[in-house]
Amino acid sequence: xxxxxxxxxxxxxxxxxxxxxxxxxxxxxxxxxxxxxxxxxxxxxxxxxxxxxxxxxxxxxxxxxxxxxxxxxxxxxxxxxxxxxxxxxxxxxxxxxxxxxxxxxxxxxxxxxxxxxxxxxxxxxxxxxxxxxxxxxxxxxxxxxxxxxxxxxxxxxxxxxxxxxxxxxxxxxxxxxxxxxxxxxxxxxxxxxxxxxxxxxxxxxxxxxxxxxxxxxxxxxxxxxxxxxxxxxxxxxxxxxxxxxxxxxxxxxxxxxxxxxxxxxxxxxxxxxx
Amino acid sequence: xxxxxxxxxxxxxxxxxxxxxxxxxxxxxxxxxxxxxxxxxxxxxxxxxxxxxxxxxxxxxxxxxxxxxxxxxxxxxxxxxxxxxxxxxxxxxxxxxxxxxxxxxxxxxxxxxxxxxxxxxxxxxxxxxxxxxxxxxxxxxxxxxxxxxxxxxxxxxxxxxxxxxxxxxxxxxxxxxxxxxxxxxxxxxxxxxxxxxxxxxxxxxxxxxxxxxxxxxxxxxxxxxxxxxxxxxxxxxxxxxxxxxxxxxxxxxxxxxxxxxxxxxxxxxxxxxxxxxxxxxxxxxxxxxxxxxxxxxxxxxxxx
Numbered sequence: 112x113x114x115x116x117x118x119x120x121x122x123x124x125x126x127x128x129x130x131x132x133x134x135x136x137x138x139x140x141x142x143x144x145x146x147x148x149x150x151x152x153x154x155x156x157x158x159x160x161x162x163x164x165x166x167x168x169x170x171x172x173x174x175x176x177x178x179x180x181x182x183x184x185x186x187x188x189x190x191x192x193x194x195x196x197x198x199x200x201x202x203x204x205x206x207x208x209x210x211x212x213x214x215x216x217x218x219x220x221x222x223x224x225x226x227x228x229x230x231x232x233x234x235x236x237x238x239x240x241x242x243x244x245x246x247x248x249x250x251x252x253x254x255x256x257x258x259x260x261x262x263x264x265x266x267x268x269x270x271x272x273x274x275x276x277x278x279x280x281x282x283x284x285x286x287x288x289x290x291x292x293x294x295x296x297x298x299x300x301x302x303x304x305x306x307x308x309x310x311x312x313x314x315x316x317x318x319x320x321x322x323x324x325x326x327x328x329x330x331x332x333x334x335x336x337x338x339x340x341x342x343x344x345x346x347x348x349x350x351x352x353x354x355x356x357x358x359x360x361x362x363x364x365x366x367x368x369x370x371x372x373x374x375x376x377x378x379x380x381x382x383x384x385x
Numbered sequence: 386x387x388x389x390x391x392x393x394x395x396x397x398x399x400x401x402x403x404x405x406x407x408x409x410x411x412x413x414x415x416x417x418x419x420x421x422x423x424x425x426x427x428x429x430x431x432x433x434x435x436x437x438x439x440x441x442x443x444x445x446x447x448x449x450x451x452x453x454x455x456x457x458x459x460x461x462x463x464x465x466x467x468x469x470x471x472x473x474x475x476x477x478x479x480x481x482x483x484x485x486x487x488x489x490x491x492x493x494x495x496x497x498x499x500x501x502x503x504x505x506x507x508x509x510x511x512x513x514x515x516x517x518x519x520x521x522x523x524x525x526x527x528x529x530x531x532x533x534x535x536x537x538x539x540x541x542x543x544x545x546x547x548x549x550x551x552x553x554x555x556x557x558x559x560x561x562x563x564x565x566x567x568x569x570x571x572x573x574x575x576x577x578x579x580x581x582x583x584x585x586x587x588x589x590x591x592x593x594x595x596x597x598x599x600x601x602x603x604x605x606x607x608x609x610x611x612x613x614x615x616x617x618x619x620x621x622x623x624x625x626x627x628x629x630x631x632x633x634x635x636x637x638x639x640x641x642x643x644x645x646x647x648x649x650x651x652x653x654x655x656x657x658x659x660x661x662x663x664x665x666x667x668x669x670x671x672x673x674x675x676x677x678x679x680x681x682x683x684x685x686x687x688x689x
Contacts (some may be wrong), residue, residue, distance in 0.1 A: 116489040123486035130475060209470035213531070216437055217487035218460035383440035 112223065120219055124231040128201055129238075137193040137239055141185070144283055145243035148181040149250035174251035175259025179280035179351060181247040182267050186347065190239060194275060197235055199295035201228050205385070206290045215384045225283065225379045229372065232279040235273075263352040270347035273361070277368025278344045284375035287382065304340055310336040338363040388415040389451060390571040396445030398435050403528070404466070405431040407595040409445070413573055415538070418565045420586035421575040422604075422679075424431075424687050428595040429575045430466065433543050437464055450538065460489065463537035465545060469528025473517030477508060477527050480516055481534065488535040500529040506560065524555035529560060539571040542566065546578060561585060583679045593687040600649045606682050614681070615648050615655065616641035617662070618671035628665045632658065637683075645671065649685075 128134050156172060202225075205211035214224055248264075285302070286295040317324065317332035324332070336342060337360055344367065346360035391413040394597060398406045399497040406428045415417045423429045434440045436447045438455055449458030478499060485495040506526040511519070519527060523673040525545060529545045532540055545561065546554040562585050564570045576582060581586070583603055599606060619625035625646060629635050634653045641647035650658060662669050675681075 113489070115491065119486040119489065119492065123483045127472065127483055130472070130479075132474070209467075210472055212439060212466060213470060213484065214487055215439055216459065216464050216466070217484070218456055218458075218489060219487055220456050381441055383434075385439075 112219065116219075117223065117227075121225060121227045121230050124201075124227040125234050128197065128231040128235055129364055131197070131200060133196050134235055137190070137197055137235065138242060140193065141190065141239035141243045142246065142317040144185055144189075145181060145246035146250065148184055149247050149254065152177050152180070152210050152255055153250075171258075172251075172255045173259045174248075174255040174257065175261050175264050176352075177251040177255070178244065178247045178264050179267055181243055182271060182347075183351075184266075185239075185243055186271060186345070190275070191278065193239075194232070194236065194279060195282050195296060195299045196292075198232050198279055199286050199292045201231065201286075202283055203286040203290050203292045203295050207292065209385060212384050221380050222376055225287075225344050225376055229276075229279060229283060229375075231307065232283070233276045236272060236275040236279065240272055244268055260352050266350040269349060270350040270361075272345050274347045274364060277364050277371070280368050280372040280375060281340070281344070284296070284378070287375045287379045290382070306341040310339055310342070340367045343367050389413070390415045390417065390449065391573060392446075392448045392451070393432075393436055394446045395569050396432065396435055396447065397443045398431055399680075400442065404595045406435060406592075407440075409592070409595070409597055411590055411597065413452075413539075413571060415571050416569065416587045417573045417588050418561075419571060419574065420582035420589040420666060421592065422577075422579065422582060422589060422683055423575075423592035425577075427592045427687070429592055430543055431595075432592065433464075433541055433573075433575060434466060437462070437466070437541065441464065457529055458513075460535065461538045462541060463532030463534070463539070464541040464543075465525070465528045465532055466541075466543045468521070468548065469524055469531065471516035471519075471524065471527065473515065476501070476513050477516050477519065477530075478512040480527065481512075481531055484531045485534050490535050494572075498534060498536075499530075502533045505533060505564075506530045506627055522550070522556070525549065525553070525557060526560075529557075533564075537570065539573065541573045541605070543575045544577070545574065546576065546581070552579075557583060579679045579683055589679065591683060591686050597685045599682065603679065607677060607679070613649055613651055614638070614675040615650060616645035616671070616673045616675055617648065617658075617669065618643070618645040619662070619668050620670060621667050622646070624665070624667040625662060628662050629658075629665050640685050641673075641675070645673065647675070 124277060202211070205214075215221065281302070282295065282299060285298045289295055289298055313332045313335055316322065317329045337357070343360060343363035346357070346364045348354055349357040349360050389412055391411065393409055393411040396406055396409040397404060409432055420435070431440065435442045438459065447455055449455070450461050450474060472483070481499045485498060490498055500509070503512050505530050508523060508526050508530060511523065516524070516527065516617070517570060542561070548556050549557060558581055561572055561574065565572050565585070574582070574586065575626055581582035586603060588602050589600070589606060590597055599627075617625060617629070626637065629637060629646070629648055632653070634651050635658065636649045638647045638649050655674070659672060
């Protein structure tokens with residue numbers, strides 16, 4: 112396969128992904144988020160000024176905080192849910208509608224097809240980040256100036272790209288194993304639920320008095336939470352101004368993302384395409 | 386020696402303990418229009434899917450145009466398996482654009498290539514309509530157009546006339562014939578329509594229960610059987626049956642036309658059969674050699 116052919120396949124996957132209404136909804140939602148958060152912050156500030164009868168006299172908002180707040184709201188499940196849907200449709204959806212068959216019939220290795228799908232999802236994530244970041248930054252800077260911790264803002268958005276790219280690999284893995292859009296949605300919901308339960312379960316186990324665990328084991332069980340998969344896929348929080356950067360979280364993210372991708376690749380290479 | 390377009394050796398696929406395809410050997414020569422026949426559930430579609438890499442195989446090899454790399458070999462092949470699937474919210478042309486990218490057609494050549502294949506299937510006028518608005522016949526034609534992208538040397542078509550009305554079937558048949566004749570494309574076609582196969586195919590393979598049970602040119606298959614079927618009539622039907630039952634190598638196939646008895650007689654001369662009947666005192670009113678068609682051959686070799 113030539114480089115030109117590879118780029119043509121990736122480009123086709125991206126075009127296909129962005130032609131879907133779910134993807135367009137995701138982009139529109141991201142734009143609205145980028146506009147909505149600064150406008151809402153400005154509106155509440157105006158309301159507060161009116162209520163306190165001190166127009167223009169309140170201390171200025173930190174624009175970088177507003178932009179980071181946009182990221183927090185984006186990452187609070189909202190875009191993840193859309194990403195699950197978009198990822199599920201791109202693989203399990205194509206499997207169900209038989210359009211995957213038409214791609215597999217072509218002289219393209221399945222591993223290349225899967226990689227192209229993953230890259231298309233990464234492109235979707237990048238676009239949704241940019242279309243949120245750009246208006247949020249522009250509005251915030253216009254309203255409240257350029258002061259602030261912009262380094263953390265940039266790190267946070269880049270870390271989100273990395274986390275969501277790993278999460279996209281997980282979505283593809285679940286989609287290729289279950290081969291059903293609904294199944295992938297439910298599977299990912301169970302993934303979150305199971306991991307939250309697991310995190311709490313380990314803490315409870317660590318503190319069960321009758322188990323008489325050694326201290327190191329109790330500590331390990333109680334502190335493993337940040338390295339469980341859902342926490343790893345949320346490692347971007349380590350880039351926020353309020354947190355201390357935790358490289359281990361990103362290490363776990365890399366491990367889980369890679370494992371998920373390997374599973375997706377191995378299973379996809381073997382499945383029967385109807 | 387002519388070039389081989391498709392060479393399948395020892396292809397097997399099992400579902401659980403049941404073989405869907407068992408040790409299948411097939412050879413399709415360049416220029417063939419190869420009819421792949423078999424009853425429902427015989428393994429036709431499974432064999433095609435395995436050959437095209439859609440489903441996993443348990444054993445065997447597949448080579449397109451002698452290329453041992455199956456993925457690379459598929460660049461010579463266009464295929465339609467069952468009803469072609471499209472992204473319904475995209476236009477026919479947009480669907481072809483995506484397929485052209487997967488086929489490895491350089492983007493600068495893609496518009497001309499799409500125009501060519503759309504013209505070939507007479508779908509240019511509706512190319513900018515959404516695929517979801519197409520009739521089944523149009524989808525089949527768009528599927529053919531997609532399969533023709535990149536000028537493949539071989540087309541593999543699985544039941545291409547399924548679900549089409551008589552006009553659509555006729556158009557599809559004409560298109561396939563034209564592709565073979567004018568575009569010099571090797572065609573591998575699976576269908577139930579035996580008369581159609583007899584009209585357009587030069588070679589035929591018949592699969593039953595996952596195994597190839599007959600293969601050859603249409604002429605070969607018909608001539609092998611042509612002299613071996615007779616229909617006999619007698620006013621003493623019971624006596625005739627009794628005599629025929631007693632001749633080694635003669636098999637009563639079933640009732641023939643107009644109350645006659647149809648027999649298969651292999652290599653036994655017709656004169657010997659007539660002599661045996663007459664010398665047993667059974668009146669022989671008619672003895673008609675049956676020229677078999679592909680349907681007769683099909684029914685015989687797929688009888689289980």
